[in-house]
Amino acid sequence: VEISCHGGGAVLRQVLGLLVQAGARPAERGEFSQRAFLNGKLDLLQAEAVAELISAQTADSSQAALAQLEGGLSGEIRSIRQNLVEAAASLEVAIDHSDDDTVGTALTMKAIMGRLSEQAARIERLVSSYESGRILKEGVRIAIAGRPNAGKSSLLNRLLSSDRAIVSPHPGTTRDTLEESFDLLGIPAVLIDTAGLRVRTADPVEEIGMERTRRAIADSEMAIVVLDAGAEFSDEDERIAGVMGGKRAVVALNKQDLGRPVNLPRARTLFPGQPLVSISALTGEGIDELLKTLRGQVHALGGGGAGGAEESNFVITSLRQRDCLARSLENVRRAGVAASAGDAEECVALDIRGALDALGELTGENAGEDVLAKIFSGFCIGK
Structure with a gap:
């Protein structure tokens, strides 16, 4: 609940005191956004966009933050994840039924290699957008x-x-x-x-x-x-x-x-x-x-x-986002190399899972409590 009061400081303090007596407590920094995240109404990228929208200094900055809040970047990540999940699933079927020639896989190894290459290119574009996003967020000197x-x-x-x-x-x-x-x-x-x-x-x-x-x-x-x-x-x-x-x-x-x-x-x-x-x-x-x-x-x-959000579909704006994407990209590339070299399906699948873990950390699906605490502590009170 967010309450706005008229009057001077004395009235505000009295209202706050009565609320505390009734069992309420003041909200922590970013608590409303964190609750929305924990209840599945926002993913972590969208939650971060709330803080960026509030602190946006220019029209382009706010436009980029709003696009992220509306789920544009999240949708791109979901699409990449889905493609990697399908590739990993095909490999795991082959691993589980390696002795059964009657069981086929949804994707051939050649198709998996092509899919890995496509997703690597998409992730690389996001990684390379960091400097543009940083400028929109922090400005240029x-x-x-x-x-x-x-x-x-x-x-x-x-x-x-x-x-x-x-x-x-x-x-x-x-x-x-x-x-x-x-x-x-x-x-x-x-x-x-x-x-x-x-x-x-x-x-x-x-x-x-x-x-x-x-x-x-x-x-x-x-x-x-x-x-x-x-x-x-x-x-x-x-x-x-x-x-x-x-x-x-x-x-x-x-x-x-x-x-x-x-x-x-x-x-x-x-x-x-x-x-x-x-x-x-x-x-x-x-x-x-x-x-x-x-x-x-x-x-x-x-x-x-960096000329504005309209010139790029998606931009990332934080080192955390860049780090998660860079780790995912490294794993996808390693999986592609392993597949091209004819390595065992287990090796390729392991690298794909590493990429998926990094993307899950990016969207908050498997982000640790310390990561969440650091992100939401940077929010202002009441958001």
């Missing part, structure tokens, strides 16, 4: 890097539609990193404004800021490199290219409003293979194109599926 006075803080403010960072015409205004949550066209992200990188400085405070910039770039998953399109490229821009170290990025050619020519060949040489977008953080020119390009880079970062 994007550092905004560039030399001093390139317009990094102005770009942050433009993207956030808020004067979050201090902006001035004097180089070196930003001395520390600044992190802000951001909805990147449906993908949760954290934007990190950084201090400008110089080749050298005599200011010890600025040097500390630059070291934090280097650390922020290293810790981020991708970056927006802001170049001053109205100035000649310098050693400082080359320094930034070196700090990037091949990290995925979008190069923003800022200050297009000044109307100065841009040395595009030089920009492409400094940042080979990275997309270039012309923008003006001051006027907003090119920002829509920048956002679309960033989303595309995140999509590629997630292996092709």
